[in-house]
Amino acid sequence: MTPEKMPTTDNLVDVFTLPVHPFSAMFPMLDDERLDEMAERIKQNGLIYPVALGKVALVEGEPPVLCVIDGRNRIEACKRAGVTPDYIVLADDEDLDAYIADMNFERRSLSKGQRAMLIAVGYPEQRTYPGQKSESRKAIVSKSISSARVSQARAVLRYCSHYVDLVIAGSMGLDAAYEEATRLKAEAQDRDLRIEKLRAEAPDLAALVGETLTLAAAEEAVRERHRQAECTLRETVQLVDDMDALIARMSGEQALVIAKRYVTKRDHFNTPVPEAAALWIAALDRLKDALREGTQGDAS
Structure with missing residues (x-):
């Protein structure tokens, strides 16, 4: 009309x-x-x-x-x-x-990069302008610039929006802005993976990211927890090894004294003392093996 x-x-x-x-x-x-x-x-x-x-x-x-x-x-x-x-x-x-x-x-007198950025700002992905016709968007893109260039401009809009005005003004080329957007996109994807891993390992720390902790600080806190757990486990394994070596050097009444010291439940004494000592030493060996396996699994 x-x-x-x-x-x-x-x-x-x-x-x-x-x-x-x-x-x-x-x-x-x-x-x-x-x-x-x-x-x-x-x-x-x-x-x-x-x-x-x-x-x-x-x-x-x-x-x-x-x-x-x-x-x-x-x-x-x-x-x-x-x-x-x-x-x-x-x-x-x-x-x-x-x-x-x-x-x-x-x-x-607009470059193709400027035109692509203008279209991207006017019509970002997953958002439509009130009353906008879908065929209108298609006509604008096909008439003025390729959809590939518009896609690059939308990446700039999403990952480094501070470059948008520079591209529109012609002060910065779309290619340079898109290169930076690509780098920031990769960083964002890596961050998402790190957040997901953090939630699985330490949900309490993940909940604090962005509020009182940076992602890097939360990851360091997780590593510190692992170091402390490993240190405690190694100390426990060494203690068990020392106790086992001590018992191995003992015989007769000395072994029974050690057994009595560590058997704290009264029902253990329902059997003869030598059998109670044997049960305790077997349990000690099983604990030692379990701790060793735990240490190796944590190190791997």
């Missing part, structure tokens, strides 16, 4: 106070020098191309409101020139996303 030209002589709409369509707002403004030059031309020749307005739902569930679809630079130049800009109101069935893409991608 053809857009309708709306006169401004009756001040039907105050263009200067209207919100800007979020996708349109992503495109960088002209610098002050170029805006002043545009304002001077408007003073001399008037505004040749009217500002484009349209209705869009800025908040999910709320009714559409009139927004600036195209012409932010012209509005600012008119403001500096003291001129009230003419405007057109696009039809309700106008594809605003495609309109913004057509007006800006073709008219502006």
